[in-house]
Amino acid sequence: MNLKRIVAVAAASAVALGMTVAIATPSAAATNYCKVTNLKAAGGMDALVKAAKKEGQLNVITLPRDWANYGEAMDLFTKAFGIKINDDNPDGSSAYEIQTIQTAPAAKQPDVVDIGVAALNGVTGAGRPSLFANYKVATFNHIPTEWKDPAGAWYGDYQGIIALAYDSSVSPAPTKISDLTNPAYKGMIALGGDPSGAQQAFMSVFAAAIAKGGSATNIQPGIDFFKDLKKSGNFTSVVANGENYVSGAYKISLSWNFNGPGAIASAKAAGKTLKYVIPTDAVLAGTPYIQAINKKAPHCAAARLWEEFLYSENKGKLTSQLTKADLKLSGSKLFAKIMGGQNIFVLGGATPINKDAMIKAKKIVDGPAGLNIPKGAKIIQPNPDQQDAGKKLVVAQWPTL
Amino acid sequence: MQKSEATHLDRKGTPAWGALTGRLLGLLLGVAPLLVFMAVFFFWPLWSVLWASFQDNYGTFSLGNYIQVFQEPYLSAFKNSIGLGLISALTSSIPGAILAYLIESRGSERLRRLVASVSSVLANTGGVPLAFMFIAAFGMEGSATMLLKNLGVNIYAGDFTLFSFTGIVFVYTYFQIPMMVIVFSPAVHGIRREWQEAARNLGASRLQFWSNVGIPLIFPSFIASFLLLFASAFSAFATARAMSSGTIALVPLMIGNLVDGNVFVDSFNLGKALAMGMVVVSALAMIPYLIIQRRAARWQA
Amino acid sequence: MRNLKLASLPMYLSLVVAAVYVLLPLLSAAEFSLRQPATHNYGLKHYIWFIELPDFAHYLILSLGLALGAAALVLVLLVPTAVWLNLGGHKLRGFIEFLTLLPLVIPVVALAIGAQTSLPEFAQTNEFVLSFIYAILALPYAYRTLDTGLKAVPLKTITEAARGLGAGWMRTILQVVTPVVRSTVLSALFMTLALSLGEFTLTSLLHWDTFTTWVTTMSQSNILGAIALSVFSLVAVFVLLMLIGLFVKPASNQVSMEEN
Numbered sequence: 012m013n014l015k016r017i018v019a020v021a022a023a024s025a026v027a028l029g030m031t032v033a034i035a036t037p038s039a040a041a042t043n044y045c046k047v048t049n050l051k052a053a054g055g056m057d058a059l060v061k062a063a064k065k066e067g068q069l070n071v072i073t074l075p076r077d078w079a080n081y082g083e084a085m086d087l088f089t090k091a092f093g094i095k096i097n098d099d100n101p102d103g104s105s106a107y108e109i110q111t112i113q114t115a116p117a118a119k120q121p122d123v124v125d126i127g128v129a130a131l132n133g134v135t136g137a138g139r140p141s142l143f144a145n146y147k148v149a150t151f152n153h154i155p156t157e158w159k160d161p162a163g164a165w166y167g168d169y170q171g172i173i174a175l176a177y178d179s180s181v182s183p184a185p186t187k188i189s190d191l192t193n194p195a196y197k198g199m200i201a202l203g204g205d206p207s208g209a210q211q212a213f214m215s216v217f218a219a220a221i222a223k224g225g226s227a228t229n230i231q232p233g234i235d236f237f238k239d240l241k242k243s244g245n246f247t248s249v250v251a252n253g254e255n256y257v258s259g260a261y262k263i264s265l266s267w268n269f270n271g272p273g274a275i276a277s278a279k280a281a282g283k284t285l286k287y288v289i290p291t292d293a294v295l296a297g298t299p300y301i302q303a304i305n306k307k308a309p310h311c312a313a314a315r316l317w318e319e320f321l322y323s324e325n326k327g328k329l330t331s332q333l334t335k336a337d338l339k340l341s342g343s344k345l346f347a348k349i350m351g352g353q354n355i356f357v358l359g360g361a362t363p364i365n366k367d368a369m370i371k372a373k374k375i376v377d378g379p380a381g382l383n384i385p386k387g388a389k390i391i392q393p394n395p396d397q398q399d400a401g402k403k404l405v406v407a408q409w410p411t412l
Numbered sequence: 413m414q415k416s417e418a419t420h421l422d423r424k425g426t427p428a429w430g431a432l433t434g435r436l437l438g439l440l441l442g443v444a445p446l447l448v449f450m451a452v453f454f455f456w457p458l459w460s461v462l463w464a465s466f467q468d469n470y471g472t473f474s475l476g477n478y479i480q481v482f483q484e485p486y487l488s489a490f491k492n493s494i495g496l497g498l499i500s501a502l503t504s505s506i507p508g509a510i511l512a513y514l515i516e517s518r519g520s521e522r523l524r525r526l527v528a529s530v531s532s533v534l535a536n537t538g539g540v541p542l543a544f545m546f547i548a549a550f551g552m553e554g555s556a557t558m559l560l561k562n563l564g565v566n567i568y569a570g571d572f573t574l575f576s577f578t579g580i581v582f583v584y585t586y587f588q589i590p591m592m593v594i595v596f597s598p599a600v601h602g603i604r605r606e607w608q609e610a611a612r613n614l615g616a617s618r619l620q621f622w623s624n625v626g627i628p629l630i631f632p633s634f635i636a637s638f639l640l641l642f643a644s645a646f647s648a649f650a651t652a653r654a655m656s657s658g659t660i661a662l663v664p665l666m667i668g669n670l671v672d673g674n675v676f677v678d679s680f681n682l683g684k685a686l687a688m689g690m691v692v693v694s695a696l697a698m699i700p701y702l703i704i705q706r707r708a709a710r711w712q713a
Numbered sequence: 714m715r716n717l718k719l720a721s722l723p724m725y726l727s728l729v730v731a732a733v734y735v736l737l738p739l740l741s742a743a744e745f746s747l748r749q750p751a752t753h754n755y756g757l758k759h760y761i762w763f764i765e766l767p768d769f770a771h772y773l774i775l776s777l778g779l780a781l782g783a784a785a786l787v788l789v790l791l792v793p794t795a796v797w798l799n800l801g802g803h804k805l806r807g808f809i810e811f812l813t814l815l816p817l818v819i820p821v822v823a824l825a826i827g828a829q830t831s832l833p834e835f836a837q838t839n840e841f842v843l844s845f846i847y848a849i850l851a852l853p854y855a856y857r858t859l860d861t862g863l864k865a866v867p868l869k870t871i872t873e874a875a876r877g878l879g880a881g882w883m884r885t886i887l888q889v890v891t892p893v894v895r896s897t898v899l900s901a902l903f904m905t906l907a908l909s910l911g912e913f914t915l916t917s918l919l920h921w922d923t924f925t926t927w928v929t930t931m932s933q934s935n936i937l938g939a940i941a942l943s944v945f946s947l948v949a950v951f952v953l954l955m956l957i958g959l960f961v962k963p964a965s966n967q968v969s970m971e972e973n
Contacts, residue, residue, distance in 0.1 A: 076933050100917050101930055104674045111920065114829040116838050119920045127674050138470060198552050198568065205658025208669030212657070241659065248575035248659040249551075253936040254544045257745065259553030273934060281936040282750025402675055410485045410661030443797070443805065446790045447812075453849045454816055457827030461819070464830070511731060514724040525896070529954035532903040533947060534735060535854075536911040541943035545738035548745060555741040586738065589731075594904060595857045598897050602865020633861050636810075640857055643817040650914060664820040671826050672918070680826075687823030694818035702807050 044311035048163060049147045053315060060092060060342025062312035069096045069313040072111060072121035073103035077273020079169055079300075080359025084352055086330040088320055091338065091349050094313055104208075105130035112142050112305055120307045122314035127210050128298045128395050129402075131165060143303040146315055148322040150353075153368035158299050167299030168321060168352075169361040170392075171267035172289055172384060173218040176251075176274065178262040179284035185263060187292040188222035188236075197244050201251040201261035207406045214297050215265035216405060217393055221293035227393040230401035234408050241412050257281045267297070268382045269361035287360075287382055294384055296392040299364055323351030324365055324374045350376075458691075465684040477685035486686060489661040494693060496577065496662065497646035500584045505638045507585075508592025515593070516600040524597070531590035538587060539650030546583050550574055575655050583651060588641050595640055599633035632704050639701050643694055663690055739947065746941035759941035766931060775840070776924035777953075780909035782844030787855045787905045790848070792898060795859040796890065799868045813856035816849050825918035843921060847909035854908070855901040862897025903954050910950045 042054055044062055053059040063069075069088070076082030085096045099119070100107060105126040112120065134142055147163040158167030175185055181199065185191060191200055206213040220226070220233030240246035249255050251264035256278065266274070271287035278285035302321060308314045327350040328337065337348050353363035357375060360382045369375040384390065393401065468474040480486065515527050537545075549556045550567070551574060560567060573579060603626055611621040649664040658665060663686055669675065670683030747755045763769060791813075798806050816824070832842065871893065875885045913925045922930075928946065932939030 082934070098930070099920055100926070101933060103917070104672050106670075106672050106674065106680070107918070110672075110680075110826065110829060115920055118838060129675060133469070133680075198573070202657050205653070205656075205665065205669060206675070207658050207666070208673035208675050210674040213675050244571070244573075247552075247573060248655070248657045249547065250543075250654055250657055252540075254540070254940060255547055255551075257936050257940075258544065258547050258551055260547045260551045277934045277936050280750070280934075282748060407485060409658055410489065410666075412659045443794050443809065446794050446809075449786075449790055449845070450812060450815075450849070450852075453828075453845050454824075456831045457824055458815075458819065459827075460831040461823055461827040511727055514727055518721045518724040521896075525899075525958045526955070528896075528900050528903055529951060529958055530735070532900075532907040532954055533951045535904065536907045536950075537947065538911075539913065541742075541947070542738075544940065544943070545742040548741035549738040555744065556737055586735075591854070594900060595854060595861060598858060598862030598865055598900070601862065633864070636857060636861070639814070640817065640853060643814065643853070647817065647820045649820050649822055664822070667820055668822050671822055684823065684826070687819055690820060690823075691815075691818050694814075698811060698814060702811070 044315060045144065045308065047311070047315060048145050049151075050149050050319065053312070056319070056343035056346050057341055059312060059316050059319070060346065063094060063310075063316040064092055066310040066313045067094060068310055069094050069317055070099065070120065070122045070309060071096055071317075072099040072108050072124060073101060073105070074098055074125060075101045075273075077270065077277065079171070079267075079269040079361040080272065080355050082273070083330060083358070084321070084355045087333075087349055087355070088317065090330050090333055091345055092316065094316075105210075109134055109142075112307065117307065117309060120309055121305055122308040122310050123317055124301075124303050124305060125168065126301050126303070128301060129210070129398070131301050132395060135160075135165075142306055144306045144308065144311075146304050146318060148318050150322045150324060150365055150368070153324070153365040154322075155364065155367075158301075158364060165301050165303040166322075167364045168302045169269070169356040169363050170297050170299040171269045171361055172390070173214055173265055173293070173295045173297070174268040174271060174287045174382065175290050176264050176266055176271065176285060176287050178256070179286055181262050184286070185290075186288065187290045188219055188265075189292055191240060191245060191263065192243065194243070194245075196263060198247050199262040200240060200246045201249050201255070201264045203251045203264060203266050205409070207402075207409055210297070211267055211270075212265075213398075213402065213405060214267075214295060217398075217401060218265060218290070218293045218295040220401075221295055221391055222290065227391055227397045228400070230404055234404060234412075238412055253277050253281070256285070257283060267361075269356070269359050271360050271382055272379050273359070289382065289384055289388075291385055291388075294388045294390045296362070296390050298392065298395060298398070319346070320349075321352030322365065323349075324353045324369050324372070325349065325351035326354060326374060326376055327351065329355075461684045461687055464681050465688050467681050469679065469681065477682045480682055481685050481689050485661050486663070486666060486689075489663045489666055490689065490693065492577070492661050493646055493663045493690075496580065496584075497642040500581050500588055500645035501638050501641035503581060504585050504588030505592050505596075505634070505641055508589040508641075509596055509634060509637075511589070512593045512597045513600050516597050517603075527593065528597075531593045534590035535587050535594060538648065540654045542583065542586060542651055543654035546574060546586070575657070575659075577660055580652060580655055580660070583655065584645055584648065588645065591644060592637055592641060596633060596637045599630045599637075603629065632701075635701050635704050639697060642697060646694065647690060739944070742940060743944045746937060746944050748937055750937075759935075759938045760945065762935070762938050763928075763931065763942050763945070768927060772922065772924040772927040776910055779841070779843050779847065779923060780906045782841060783847035783851060783909045784902045784905045786844060786848040787851055787901065788898070791852070791856055791859055791901070792894075795856065795863050796868070796886075796894070798860070799863040800872060810856070810860070813852050815853075817853040821850070821914045822918070825915045828915070828919060840921060843916060843919070843923065844909075846915055846919075847912055848905065850912065850915070851905040851908045854904045858901040858904060859894075859897055862900070863894060866893050866897075868893075899958065903957075906954065906957075907950055910953075911946065 042058070042062070044053065047053045050056065050059065071085070074081045074085070076085070085098070088094060089096055099111065099121060108121065108124045108126050109130055112124070141164060143164040145163040151159070151163065151166070154166050160166065175188070177185055181196070183195070202212040202215055203209060204212040206216050216233040216237060217230055218233070219236040220230045223232035223236050225232035237246055247261055249260045251261055251266070253274070255261060268287060268289060275285045275287065302318060304314045304318060323346070325347065327348050329350050333349070337345060340348065353365050353369060354376045356363045357378050360379050363369065366375065465477055466473055466475070468476055515524060519527070548554055551557065552568065557567060574583070607625060608621055611625060616624070647664055649668060652662050653665055653668060656665065658669070667683045667686045670679055670686070746759055747757070749756045749758050794809065798809060828846065868890065871889055872885055875889045880889065911925065913929070916923050917926045925946070928942045932942055
C-alpha cells in the first residue's frame with residue numbers, strides 16, 4: 012500500500028512538473044527574430060515564414076522593378092507569402108539608402124538594403140558603428156569569401172556586365188565599343204547618367220578603357236575615348252533613360268546587362284525595338300552589389316525570409332505559375348516550390364553570386380538569350396581600390412570633357 | 413503732397429504711444445511667427461548642413477572639405493554656375509519684363525489672371541519632364557526640328573546641341589520668363605496712368621517720362637526680380653541633371669553626386685561644404701540689391 | 714477705339730509668340746503620350762491607365778491637401794508681415810527681404826539632407842510637415858510678389874485715410890486693404906500652390922509619397938504612361954489655378970493702368 016502511494020505521488024508530481032514545464036516553455040522559447048543569426052536559430056523555415064507572415068510587411072529601398080528582375084522577385088515574394096512590400100524611392104541611390112538608415116524615423120527604416128561596394132566602404136571599417144544585423148543565409152557557404160563579411164553582416168548578391176544597348180534602326184549594328192567612333196552614329200550615343208555619380212555610367216567608362224587598351228588600373232583611355240566621341244559629336248550629353256530613348260534623343264548607350272530584359276520590354280510597350288549585346292572588345296564585370304539586413308529593421312522575420320529567398324538556388328515556379336493549392340502549403344514546402352532569388356537574378360540577365368556552386372550542382376537556369384558572355388572572353392572586374400583610383404580621374408576630368 | 417497729408421492725419425488720428433504699441437503689436441503678430449517658422453524649418457536644417465560641413469568622414473572637426481571646395485573641379489563649377497545664373501537671368505528678365513509690362517498695361521483683368529495662372533504653372537516646371545518636353549520639340553527627332561527641316565533649316569547642321577551650356581540657358585527660359593512675369597508684374601502695376609498723363613500735360617515726351625520717372629521707379633523691383641532669377645538658375649538642379657550627364661561642371665550637380673550618388677559614397681560632408689559655398693555666393697549677390705533698394709526707398713512714400 | 718486696338722497690338726503679338734513658345738514643347742510631349750503603338754493609332758489609353766490606378770485619387774487629394782496647407786501658411790505668415798512692413802516698418806525691411814530670399818540660396822538637395830538630420834522624430838512621421846517645407850520653398854517668390862504688389866499700392870495713404878475717417882483696424886483691413894491687395898495675394902498663392910503640387914526632390918528625400926513621387930514609381934516600366942502623367946500634372950495644376958481664380962471676384966476699382 013505504501014509503495015503504491017509513493018508511486019502515485021511520484022507520478023502525480025511528474026505530471027505536474029511536466030505540465031509546469033510545458034506551460035513555461037513556450038514563453039521562454041518565443042524567438043526574437045531581430046537577434047536571429049541563421050535559419051536554425053529562427054526555428055526552421057516553417058517558423059520563419061509564420062513569423063514573417065505575422066509581420067505582414069517588408070520595407071525595401073531603391074529597388075527599381077526592372078533592375079536585375081527585382082520586379083519579379085518582389086511579386087513572387089508577395090504572392091507566395093502574402094507580405095506587402097513597400098519600396099522607398101525606387102530610383103534612389105546607395106547614398107540615399109545609407110542616409111535613410113542613419114536619419115529616418117523608426118517607421119521609415121528599410122528592412123534590407125542593396126548597395127554598391129562604394130557605399131559599403133563608406134560605412135564599414137574600424138571606428139565606425141555597425142549598421143547591419145548579422146545573419147547567415149542557408150547558402151552562405153556558396154558565397155565567395157571576398158564578397159561576404161565573416162560574421163554575416165553583409166554579402167554580395169549579383170553582379171552585371173556592361174552591355175551595348177542600341178535601337179534596331181541603327182545601321183550598321185554596333186558589336187563592340189570601338190565601333191562607336193563611326194561617323195554614322197553622330198548624336199546617337201549616351202550614358203545613363205553622370206559617371207561621377209552613377210555607378211553604371213562610371214563602369215561604362217571603365218569598359219571603354221578596356222576596349223581601348225587600358226586595364227583595371229588604367230581608366231584614362233576610357234576618358235579619352237569619350238572625349239573624342241564628344242568632340243566628333245557622336246556622344247550626346249543627354250541622360251539615357253526610357254523617355255529620352257523613345258523621343259529619339261539617343262539611340263545607343265552602355266548599361267548593365269541585367270537592365271536589358273526590363274528595358275527591352277518597356278521599349279516594346281512604347282513601340283520601339285531595343286537590342287542588347289555584350290561588346291566583343293570588353294567584358295567588364297562590376298563588383299557585386301551588397302545585401303544587408305538593417306540593424307533597425309522594423310520587420311525582422313520578414314527581412315530574414317527575404318534574404319533566404321534571395322539566396323535560394325531553387326529551380327521553381329514564378330509568380331504567374333503559382334496556384335491556389337501551392338499557396339496553401341506550409342512555409343518550408345512553399346519555399347521549396349518557388350523559384351529562388353539567385354535564379355530570378357539569372358532570368359534578369361544578372362550573374363548571381365552563388366553562380367559557381369549552382370553550376371556545379373546543375374541548379375542554374377538559362378539566362379535570357381543574347382546577354383551571354385562570348386565564349387572564351389576575358390572578364391575584367393576592377394576591385395574597389397582600382398575603382399577608387401579610376402573615380403578620382405573621372406571626377407577631375409569629366410566636367411571639362 | 414502725400415507726405416504732409418499723412419503727417420496731418422497722423423497727428424490727428426493716432427496718439428504717439430498708440431503708434432508705438434501698434435508698431436510693437438505689428439512686430440509681434442507679423443514678423444515673429446515668420447521668424448519662428450523659418451527658424452525651425454530652414455535655419456535648423458541649414459545649421460546641420462553647416463555643422464556637418466566642418467566634419468570629415470569620421471565625424472571629427474576638419475577644414476578639409478572647404479580646402480577641396482577651392483580646388484578643381486569645384487572652382488570651375490562655381491564659375492560656371494555663377495555664369496549660368498547671370499546669363500539665364502539676363503536672357504529671361506528682359507523678355508519677361510517686357511511681357512509683364514505689355515500685359516499689365518494693356519490687358520484686361522481676366523487676361524492678367526490667366527497669365528498669372530499659366531505663369532505660376534510654367535515657373536515650376538523642371539527636371540525630367542521639362543527636359544523631355546524640350547527634347548520632344550527640339551531634339552534630334554523633335555517636332556520643331558522636323559518642321560524646320562521641312563522648311564529647309566537644319567538646326568543640327570553645325571555643333572548645336574540642347575545638352576550644352578547654351579542649351580541649358582535655352583531650356584531654363586521656359587520657367588525663368590514666367591517667373592519674371594509673376595514677380596515683376598506687380599511693379600508695373602504700380603506705374604499709375606495718371607502720372608503718365610500728368611507728365612504728358614507738363615510737356616514731357618513718352619521717352620522722357622520713362623527715363624525720368626518710370627524706369628527709376630521700377631528699377632529696384634527689376635533688380636530684385638533679376639536677383640531672384642539669378643538665384644533660381646544658380647541653384648537649379650533637376651533640370652541640369654536631366655540634360656547634361658555631368659559634362660558641364662555645375663555646383664548643384666556635384667552636390668547631388670556627393671550627397672545622393674552611387675560613386676562617391678564616402679564624402680557626404682564635402683557636398684555640404686559646397687552647399688555652404690552656394691549660400692555665401694548668393695548672400696554676396698544680394699548686396700548690390702540691398703544698396704539699390706535703400707537708395708530707391710525715398711520713392712516709396 | 715482705333716487707338717485702343719493699335720496700342721494693344723504689341724501685346725497681342727507678344728502673347729502669340731509666347732503662346733507658341735509655351736505650347737510647342739508641351740504639345741510635342743503630349744503627342745508621345747497619345748501614341749498607342751500596339752494599334753498604330755492615337756488614343757487616350759495611357760491617360761485611362763493611370764486614372765484607373767488604385768491609388769490615383771488618394772495621392773491626388775493628398776497632394777492637393779498639402780498644397781492648400783502650404784498656401785494657408787504663406788497667407789497667414791507672409792501677408793501680415795508684408796502689410797506691416799509697407800505700413801511703416803522700414804527699418805526691418807531689408808532684413809526681412811534678405812531672410813525671405815534665403816531658401817532660394819540652398820539647393821533643394823542640401824536642404825533635404827539638412828532636414829533629414831535636424832527635424833525631430835515627430836515631425837518626420839507626420840505628413841503635414843511637407844506643407845511647412847513647401848511654404849519655406851515658396852517663401853522667396855511669394856514674398857517678392859507680395860512686396861512688389863504692396864509697394865505699388867498707396868497702402869499707407871488709404872489706411873490712414875480710412876483710419877482718419879473713423880474706421881477701426883479690422884474694418885480697415887477687411888474692407889480697404891483686402892480688395893486692393895487681392896490680386897497680388899492671389900498671385901502669391903498661385904505660386905505656392907503650383908510649387909507644392911510639383912515638388913519632388915524634397916518629398917522623395919524625406920521618404921514621403923505624394924502625387925509626384927507616386928507618379929515616378931508607377932511609371933517605372935511604362936514610358937508612354939510616364940509621359941502622359943507629367944503632361945497631365947502640368948495641365949491639371951493649370952486648370953486648378955484657373956478654377957480657384959474664378960472664385961475670386963476681380964476688383965472693380967483697382968488703381969491700375971487699365972483703360973477707362
